[in-house]
Amino acid sequence: NAGVTQTPKFQVLxxxxxxxxxxxxxxxxxxxxxxxxxxxxGLRLIYYSASEGTTDKGEVPNGxxxxxxxxxxxxxxxxxxxxxxxxxxxCASSEAWGARRNQPQHFGDGTRLSIL
Amino acid sequence: xxxxxxxxxxxxxxxxxxxxxxxxxxxxxxPSLFWYVQHPNKGLQLLLKYTSxxxxxxxxxxxxxxFKKSETSxxxxxxxxxxxxxxxxxxxxxxTGANNLFFGTGTRLTVIP
Numbered sequence: 020n021a022g023v024t025q026t027p028k029f030q031v032l033x034x035x036x037x038x039x040x041x042x043x044x045x046x047x048x049x050x051x052x053x054x055x056x057x058x059x060x061g062l063r064l065i066y067y068s069a070s071e072g073t074t075d076k077g078e079v080p081n082g083x084x085x086x087x088x089x090x091x092x093x094x095x096x097x098x099x100x101x102x103x104x105x106x107x108x109x110c111a112s113s114e115a116w117g118a119r120r121n122q123p124q125h126f127g128d129g130t131r132l133s134i135l
Numbered sequence: 136x137x138x139x140x141x142x143x144x145x146x147x148x149x150x151x152x153x154x155x156x157x158x159x160x161x162x163x164x165x166p167s168l169f170w171y172v173q174h175p176n177k178g179l180q181l182l183l184k185y186t187s188x189x190x191x192x193x194x195x196x197x198x199x200x201x202f203k204k205s206e207t208s209x210x211x212x213x214x215x216x217x218x219x220x221x222x223x224x225x226x227x228x229x230x231t232g233a234n235n236l237f238f239g240t241g242t243r244l245t246v247i248p
Contacts, residue, residue, distance in 0.1 A: 059144075059241075129176075
């Protein structure tokens with residue numbers, strides 16, 4: 020089982036370039052999430068999609084946009100990349116939003132993004 | 136509001152000795168609590184989760200965690216460390232009524248041969 024698949028695994032961008040990070044899950048999960056991980060700060064939520072057709076801002080949404088393309092796919096777009104967006108980006112999915120507690124999230128292996 | 140404090144940024148143990156990774160949480164309501172592990176260049180893997188059914192939670196790879204409401208703690212333990220346990224560990228609290236997760240800043244576990 021693939022679980023959560025992220026592409027690409029690595030990317031280097033120049034300041035001002037745009038890019039879309041792709042995420043797909045094969046677990047039939049309703050909810051999907053994008054996080055960024057920076058040294059000493061744990062993971063911070065950028066955007067989430069509680070269910071197909073909905074998206075909402077998380078803790079650090081500035082400079083990003085998302086699209087829930089269908090139930091399987093949730094993409095993250097950087098319209099004009101900045102050095103402060105250099106980070107490791109993780110996509111995650113879970114069964115449900117709010118309906119039941121203790122629903123763990125399943126993570127992809129991450130996209131390592133460097134912006135020069 | 137929910138938050139998590141991992142009390143040690145780095146823990147070093149010898150192979151075969153016990154592991155203790157400390158976590159304190161803050162939550163307005165009864166929390167959902169998780170421990171995740173992250174190996175180098177990998178995503179996060181769920182170790183265990185707290186449900187209200189039992190305060191002592193058993194996870195994968197011999198790890199356990201005990202929920203102590205009076206101390207607002209959810210420490211992770213393992214009786215005997217293995218080299219493969221070397222990784223970063225995250226304590227996580229879930230917001231009640233949603234599935235939004237709040238992560239601690241992580242504890243890096245080093246296992247010395």
